[in-house]
Amino acid sequence: MIADFEKQILNWFEDFHANPEVSWKEFRTTQTIANILDNFGVTYRTFSDVTGLIAEIGDGDEVIGVRAEMDALWQEVDGVWQGNHSCGHDAIISMVLGALLYLKDQRLTKRLRFIFQPAEEKGNGSLAMIEKGAIDNVSHLFGIHLRPIEELPMGRVSASIHHGAAIFLEGKVLGEDAHGARPHQGKNALDVIVGLHQFIKSIYLSPFEAYSAKLTKVIAGGESLNIIPGSAEFAIDVRAQKNEVLEKLKDQIDHGMNSLKDLYGVNIEWKWSDFTPGAEVSEDAEAIAEEAILNIAGPEALAPPVITSGSDDFHFYTIKNPNLKATMIGVGANLQPGLHHPKMTFNQSALDVGARILAETLLRA
Incomplete structure (x- = not known):
């Protein structure tokens, strides 16, 4: 049989x-x-x-x-x-x-x-x-x-x-384009993305817990290489072994995004999706x-x-x-x-x- x-x-x-x-x-x-x-x-x-x-x-x-x-x-x-x-x-x-x-x-x-x-x-x-x-x-x-x-x-x-546990963030930086020769006239979205990258790498929770957060998508700029892009799209993959640790990580990222808005003088829109416990x-x-x-x-x-x-x-x-x-x-x-x-x-x-x-x-x- x-x-x-x-x-x-x-x-x-x-x-x-x-x-x-x-x-x-x-x-x-x-x-x-x-x-x-x-x-x-x-x-x-x-x-x-x-x-x-x-x-x-x-x-x-x-x-x-x-x-x-x-x-x-x-x-x-x-x-x-x-x-x-x-x-x-x-x-x-x-x-x-x-x-x-x-x-x-x-x-x-x-x-x-x-x-x-x-x-x-x-x-x-x-x-x-x-x-x-x-x-x-x-x-x-x-x-x-x-x-x-x-x-x-x-x-x-x-x-x-x-x-x-895992969750994803999708967001958009809404700054202002500028000529490459006059960066002071715009709000460079790539500066914000770099700042975001540095920020998520500096989040520290208990070393006894397993967790990670990392950029998984960045879209910015076009064919004209002399334009500083004011807008950019991005995504972040966030994971933790425990559900309560994921929630702490998510809260810190929300706080950091609001701080980046103030630091760079831009608007940032984001949403969380596809939470898996x-x-x-x-x-x-x-x-x-x-x-x-x-x-x-x-x-x-x-x-x-x-x-x-x-x-x-x-x-x-x-x-x-x-x-x-x-x-x-x-x-x-x-x-x-x-x-x-x-x-x-x-x-x-x-x-x-x-x-x-x-x-x-x-x-x-």
């Missing part, structure tokens, strides 16, 4: 990998999952206003949930812009469907809810699923994700991934996943928790429902060069192992 199931999981992966769809446009992916569920005789709900679906198996008042994200990145691959599953969401869908395959014919005393979620890469697909009732009455929620080789090599599995890992859920890893893969497979500055909107589920006990399982698959690399590859034999560990986790929960 395992060999047949493993082949099926690989077939699913190959299909999803060959047909990537970007956030909020996962129409074929949603339909493909629906077709698989129809063949299984599993009931599910789809929605008229968003992609994604929610399926359930089993009986009982208690509900255990598992989340699979579906979207691909829009990325340049060999000079061509296209959808690309370089974050491994094609693998995640396949492992979650594989867990369902292993569990669908078993006698279950609880309901198992499978949440196939859109738009994780936009950082807000989980909020849409929450609005659709994805975690209503759910006591435990699990996720699963392949990890880069430097975090987990092939054969190693972690019961938790501690993602960091850091992980709030449940010790109870983590312990259940550890037991499943030990049972399926043995003690040599169990790895310590993964700590990463990367973010995942999985953690909105616990932010919106603090009573939810949640963890995300990390699977080693010799993934390289890294997540989001256009040529990301991994050992596909890890998919069946991940599916079986996830199935065992759901049973033990």
